Amino acid sequence: MPSATPSAVTVKVLVAGGSYAGLSVAVNLLDLHNGVSPRMNPEPFVFDQDWPQIKFEITIIDERDGFLHIVGAPLALADEAYRKKAWARFQDMTDLQRENITFVHGSLSKVDCDNKRATVVLHGGKESIDLEYDYFCAATGYRRVWPVVPQTLTYKEYLSETQEHINQVGNAKDGVLVVGGGAVGIEMAAELKLTMPHIKVVLAHSRDKLLSSEGLSDECKDVSLELLQDANVEVLLNHRLDRHEAVESTDGSTKYVAHFTNGNTAEASVVIVGVSQSIPATEFLPVAALDNEGKVNIRPNLMLPAQVPNADAHFCAGDAANWSGIKRCGGAMRAGHFVAMNIHQLVLQKVIGHVPVFGELVEIPPMIVMAVGKKAVASGPDGTESGIEIMDRFFGTDLYLSAYPVQSYRQQDHAITVDTMATESFTSIPRINLSLALDPDSEASLLSQLRYALTEVGFLYVENHGVAEKVIGDLVDILPVLFGLTAENKAEVALDNSPHFLGYSDEGSEMTAGKADQREQFELANELTATWKEGLPLYERLRGPNQPIVETYIKEMTSLGERFLHLVAKALRLPQNTFIPFLSDQHRLKLVHYPGAGDGGTEVQGVGPHKDSSGWWTFLLQASAPHIKGLQVLNKSGDWIDVPVIPGTFVVNIGQAFEVVTNGICKATTHRVLAGPHERFSVPFFQGVRRNLTKEEAVGTLAKHFRSSEFRQMDAMESEEGSSIDSAFLKGRYDTWGESQLRTKIRSHRDVGRRFYADVCERYFHDD
Numbered sequence: 001m002p003s004a005t006p007s008a009v010t011v012k013v014l015v016a017g018g019s020y021a022g023l024s025v026a027v028n029l030l031d032l033h034n035g036v037s038p039r040m041n042p043e044p045f046v047f048d049q050d051w052p053q054i055k056f057e058i059t060i061i062d063e064r065d066g067f068l069h070i071v072g073a074p075l076a077l078a079d080e081a082y083r084k085k086a087w088a089r090f091q092d093m094t095d096l097q098r099e100n101i102t103f104v105h106g107s108l109s110k111v112d113c114d115n116k117r118a119t120v121v122l123h124g125g126k127e128s129i130d131l132e133y134d135y136f137c138a139a140t141g142y143r144r145v146w147p148v149v150p151q152t153l154t155y156k157e158y159l160s161e162t163q164e165h166i167n168q169v170g171n172a173k174d175g176v177l178v179v180g181g182g183a184v185g186i187e188m189a190a191e192l193k194l195t196m197p198h199i200k201v202v203l204a205h206s207r208d209k210l211l212s213s214e215g216l217s218d219e220c221k222d223v224s225l226e227l228l229q230d231a232n233v234e235v236l237l238n239h240r241l242d243r244h245e246a247v248e249s250t251d252g253s254t255k256y257v258a259h260f261t262n263g264n265t266a267e268a269s270v271v272i273v274g275v276s277q278s279i280p281a282t283e284f285l286p287v288a289a290l291d292n293e294g295k296v297n298i299r300p301n302l303m304l305p306a307q308v309p310n311a312d313a314h315f316c317a318g319d320a321a322n323w324s325g326i327k328r329c330g331g332a333m334r335a336g337h338f339v340a341m342n343i344h345q346l347v348l349q350k351v352i353g354h355v356p357v358f359g360e361l362v363e364i365p366p367m368i369v370m371a372v373g374k375k376a377v378a379s380g381p382d383g384t385e386s387g388i389e390i391m392d393r394f395f396g397t398d399l400y401l402s403a404y405p406v407q408s409y410r411q412q413d414h415a416i417t418v419d420t421m422a423t424e425s426f427t428s429i430p431r432i433n434l435s436l437a438l439d440p441d442s443e444a445s446l447l448s449q450l451r452y453a454l455t456e457v458g459f460l461y462v463e464n465h466g467v468a469e470k471v472i473g474d475l476v477d478i479l480p481v482l483f484g485l486t487a488e489n490k491a492e493v494a495l496d497n498s499p500h501f502l503g504y505s506d507e508g509s510e511m512t513a514g515k516a517d518q519r520e521q522f523e524l525a526n527e528l529t530a531t532w533k534e535g536l537p538l539y540e541r542l543r544g545p546n547q548p549i550v551e552t553y554i555k556e557m558t559s560l561g562e563r564f565l566h567l568v569a570k571a572l573r574l575p576q577n578t579f580i581p582f583l584s585d586q587h588r589l590k591l592v593h594y595p596g597a598g599d600g601g602t603e604v605q606g607v608g609p610h611k612d613s614s615g616w617w618t619f620l621l622q623a624s625a626p627h628i629k630g631l632q633v634l635n636k637s638g639d640w641i642d643v644p645v646i647p648g649t650f651v652v653n654i655g656q657a658f659e660v661v662t663n664g665i666c667k668a669t670t671h672r673v674l675a676g677p678h679e680r681f682s683v684p685f686f687q688g689v690r691r692n693l694t695k696e697e698a699v700g701t702l703a704k705h706f707r708s709s710e711f712r713q714m715d716a717m718e719s720e721e722g723s724s725i726d727s728a729f730l731k732g733r734y735d736t737w738g739e740s741q742l743r744t745k746i747r748s749h750r751d752v753g754r755r756f757y758a759d760v761c762e763r764y765f766h767d768d
């Protein structure tokens with residue numbers, strides 16, 4: 001351990017395995033590092049004021065690139081949608097993207113307990129690295145063979161593997177034969193039948209009772225059989241498989257004939273043999289630590305046996321441990337929590353002579369909890385229970401995907417509301433609490449949430465944004481008054497009269513996605529004098545004075561926009577001022593009114609589907625009551641997701657210029673407004689982009705950064721949407737942002753174009 005200072009101590013912890021136990025070690029250590037009560041502590045853990053801060057540097061090694069919810073593996077091999085959620089890539093666990101947490105994708109080949117060094121073969125097998133540690137925890141569990149879990153090691157390959165399997169069983173004309181009536185065979189057969197009721201599913205088991213190799217009561221075994229039959233799985237007991245061979249069906253496809261040692265045969269299109277034993281993945285440890293099955297002997301405090309060198313610095317939690325009871329999932333997470341607590345106690349002992357109090361495991365009698373289709377069975381010393389209520393109690397509605405462990409790992413974190421599961425498409429809009437930026441410790445958490453929002457969603461809410469309530473309230477209050485002005489008053493400030501495209505435009509006068517938008521609006525900008533004269537680029541004429549003025553609000557939003565851009569840069573691992581030089585002297589504000597269609601009115605296009613083309617970032621105030629819906633954003637699966645009004649927040653989204661500058665890594669997200677029965681007000685603030693920004697500069701300035709492997713990987717996940725950048729600026733024939741803006745404006749307001757830009761407007765109208 002590095003030499004201790006009274007104020008802070010740094011301790012390196014190496015965790016082998018990023019599943020239930022390993023992630024639990026990591027997150028509970030993270031809490032101790034942050035000085036908060038570990039999230040799995042039943043009661044609040046109180047830190048003594050005299051204790052030094054202990055900084056944990058945590059490295060998690062895993063053969064997979066993410067966490068696989070193995071409880072849900074049988075369902076992941078049957079259900080199209082579930083499989084995508086059952087694997088969460090580590091890089092997507094936003095609350096674990098911290099400076100002091102490192103994920104290493106690879107497999108541990110040796111742990112040298114004497115010298116506290118471990119050798120890891122990196123994924124791909126070509127390279128290995130040596131890691132030093134102060135404390136080590138083996139949380140590698142079982143090496144589970146097919147079909148217990150999918151065998152691939154990256155999310156991408158796992159998606160193909162599970163897809164292929166689901167296609168195969170889904171097309172099994174002659175049914176599926178599952179061989180082996182242990183827990184895995186039972187769960188798998190039941191899940192297949194549940195998700196694909198049209199497929200015949202047969203389970204063959206060699207003995208006269210299911211679960212015959214488990215030390216469980218006969219009642220439990222009989223109930224399991226009943227549940228399986230209830231789920232319409234055909235069960236063949238006393239059928240030991242001798243061999244199975246492929247034969248050609250009458251239609252030319254392949255099927256299998258299974259021969260059992262009792263002389264019977266069965267036919268099936270797919271045979272799944274689920275009888276191999278899973279073995280503990282512990283070969284990297286010295287033999288002194290292992291029993292004869294390869295499990296790790298531990299003491300109740302989860303430390304390795306005393307004969308192992310530096311035994312007190314080495315732990316094991318989860319399935320790899322030689323301990324009674326169920327050690328996966330909940331059991332593994334509890335064990336991982338003890339490991340974190342006990343490491344913390346050991347460090348305090350070493351640094352300040354604290355008398356450690358260790359958490360200890362107790363012996364657990366044999367028991368099982370198993371999901372069988374819609375019902376579950378739980379059996380232990382107190383008897384056997386089964387049914388839908390048991391399913392509910394132990395597995396919830398999703399085999400506890402939402403409870404293990406990603407979910408419970410994020411519930412502690414102050415403002416983590418983003419979905420950290422590796423879904424391909426977001427289903428809700430992340431909320432970012434800007435006050436977390438005020439403290440360096442919480443800023444890291446904010447930045448990782450922001451990185452997720454930037455690269456995976458493109459839309460977010462900001463709260464605690466620092467814009468005074470009064471500034472917002474004053475603006476909201478004048479909206480009904482402004483829009484209530486007479487048509488003559490509005491005409492006095494008509495946008496038609498402004499070469500800067502600032503002013504009032506009436507309902508139906510703007511078109512989006514080829515259709516007229518049902519909204520009226522006042523367009524404003526920060527107050528500037530007109531500086532254009534003959535000889536300057538024409539787009540400089542976009543700059544100019546307002547018609548009415550809402551100056552304070554624009555000033556505040558300009559400041560929020562800059563603060564936000566600092567955070568965005570940091571979240572994208574860039575110096576905080578990176579994006580500032582791209583800003584314009586002019587930011588634009590629109591006051592928007594969607595007139596309600598009245599009760600019974602059908603939804604019309606408030607504004608059609610679009611990406612924001614007019615700015616760098618948009619900060620939208622939804623200035624109506626929360627029950628008034630309208631704004632929606634399109635996710636990568638093509639679903640429209642509501643963006644409800646959340647008082648006290650701004651909705652923030654990426655504009656197309658920002659997409660270009662980040663080389664498509666941060667996508668401008670498509671959105672629209674459906675105007676419903678009630679009138680609705682909104683105030684988008686469009687942070688402006690420097691008019692003379694050229695394509696070359698926009699694409700080139702940060703190209704190297706965004707083409708680095710970290711970001712390239714993110715882009716690959718975007719493939720469904722197509723990674724090409726959809727931008728008039730990039731695709732169009734004009735070199736500067738200003739000119740492409742001028743063109744957009746002239747095309748949306750043709751009369752203004754004809755009046756003030758007569759020389760060029762025809763060219764812009766017809767240059768598609």
Ligand SMILES: O=C(O)CCC(=O)C(=O)O
Pocket residue numbers: 590592607612620622631671672673681682683684
């Ligand atoms: O009114 C809204 O909520 C959104 C408006 C919008 O997307 C826009 O004007 O670009």
Ligand SMILES: [Fe+2]
Pocket residue numbers: 610611612671
């Ligand atoms: Fe928009």
